[in-house]
Amino acid sequence: MQLNKEDLELIDIARNVLKENSDLYSDKNTIVASVVKASSGKIYKGINIKTSHSICSEQVALGQALACGERKIDTIVAVKWNLDGTTRVVSPCGLCRYTFDKLELDTNVIVEDVEKDIVLKVKATELLPYPYKRDNI
Numbered sequence: 001m002q003l004n005k006e007d008l009e010l011i012d013i014a015r016n017v018l019k020e021n022s023d024l025y026s027d028k029n030t031i032v033a034s035v036v037k038a039s040s041g042k043i044y045k046g047i048n049i050k051t052s053h054s055i056c057s058e059q060v061a062l063g064q065a066l067a068c069g070e071r072k073i074d075t076i077v078a079v080k081w082n083l084d085g086t087t088r089v090v091s092p093c094g095l096c097r098y099t100f101d102k103l104e105l106d107t108n109v110i111v112e113d114v115e116k117d118i119v120l121k122v123k124a125t126e127l128l129p130y131p132y133k134r135d136n137i
Ligand SMILES: [Zn+2]
Pocket: 056, 057, 058, 092, 093, 094, 095, 096, 097
């Protein structure tokens, strides 16, 4: 799906979160910022937490949304710094994709297509084809 005006605004919000937290770690290139837009219209922000058990910015923002009672998520986006000082949208890692699947979030995710050098919006279910489903044995 192509991005709409609201998607571009979410990316801008995420970029602002990234810029506002550039001093968080000694290497700003390791900072990732996310924005989760709930179906209620509320915006939740997240920044990755770097420890021995790091937590992705998407999960921080998503956890905040869930803790505030949100149960339907509209869109998720993450951004990070490039080495040249510009920013870019980054696709969620495997663990985040698994989290979106396990929470059964019918959400849109703004991703980068590195090969085509474009940013687009996909359904979370498209990010994890052939997911593991445990039988009730
Ligand atoms: Zn992740």
